[in-house]
Amino acid sequence: MTPPVFDAVIHAPGRLQICAILSSVDDAAFSMLRDALEVSDSVMSKHLKQLEDVGYIKLTRATENGRQRIWVALTAAGRKAFATHVAELNRLAAMTAPTKKSRS
Amino acid sequence: MESEEPTISEGDVNPHEALAAIQAARRDVLNVVNYPVGYDLAYGAVCGLLVAAHGMPQPWYVVSYVVALVGLGLMVRWWRERLGWWVNGYSPRRARWVAIGLAALMIGLMGVSMYGQSYGPWWLFIPTGLVGGVAAAVCGRVWIRVWRRELEEGV
Numbered sequence A: 001m002t003p004p005v006f007d008a009v010i011h012a013p014g015r016l017q018i019c020a021i022l023s024s025v026d027d028a029a030f031s032m033l034r035d036a037l038e039v040s041d042s043v044m045s046k047h048l049k050q051l052e053d054v055g056y057i058k059l060t061r062a063t064e065n066g067r068q069r070i071w072v073a074l075t076a077a078g079r080k081a082f083a084t085h086v087a088e089l090n091r092l093a094a095m096t097a098p099t100k101k102s103r104s
Numbered sequence B: 001m002e003s004e005e006p007t008i009s010e011g012d013v014n015p016h017e018a019l020a021a022i023q024a025a026r027r028d029v030l031n032v033v034n035y036p037v038g039y040d041l042a043y044g045a046v047c048g049l050l051v052a053a054h055g056m057p058q059p060w061y062v063v064s065y066v067v068a069l070v071g072l073g074l075m076v077r078w079w080r081e082r083l084g085w086w087v088n089g090y091s092p093r094r095a096r097w098v099a100i101g102l103a104a105l106m107i108g109l110m111g112v113s114m115y116g117q118s119y120g121p122w123w124l125f126i127p128t129g130l131v132g133g134v135a136a137a138v139c140g141r142v143w144i145r146v147w148r149r150e151l152e153e154g155v
Helices: A013-024 A028-037 A043-055 A075-095 B015-030 B037-053 B058-085 B097-117 B124-153
Strands: A027-029 A057-064 A065-075
Touching: A013 A027, A013 A043, A013 A065, A013 A075, A013 B015, A027 A028, A027 B097, A028 A043, A028 A065, A028 B015, A043 A057, A065 A075, A075 B015, B015 B058, B015 B124, B037 B058, B037 B097, B097 B124
Parallel strands: none
Antiparallel strands: A027 A065, A057 A065
């Protein structure tokens, strides 16, 4: 069993949400992720580059209805890294009491 | 010029907030699975055709199979265009059992269709196709419901 491991790349604001969504699906469109996070194209691209550079995601470019669309998927390494990161968050959460702020 | 991200260390982390953020991201995006009933009907029709095809004589067997597979492909494409994501029925740990159950039922019904083709009655593919179609349409919605609950409980 892989031990829980904190992953600073995944944990960054934005990338945590991206990985949360991608971990639940096979792949997702760049536009959908961008709209979900309510960020610009450039910010989303930066996040995805960070994840791609460490091998956690793969990007696929497809032409649909005459326009190019980018699809994003977690790699096996990315899924494992996210799972161990969440396991570490759960471990930390079990050790600490929730603050009022986190209940909102 | 790119701005540097602050380095995050484990000591700075509020795990409860992080876990809540994960839940919220999934809930806000993936729980809003708003698709028309027509999609279920189309899925049921395609699956029903796949079942019925096994009881049809040639060339209708091949024609029906091709139409059904093309239909499935178009439906996947529509879903990806409309919702911007895709998950195959066998990926999620709990929801996959709905898909496996439906597949088992479909295979059984295909067998019955083939039996009708070989030994009679010749019309057996009609009720098997109908049963397969209804089962597929219902299981599609059940799968979504199980998957959404799995996402809510998942972290």
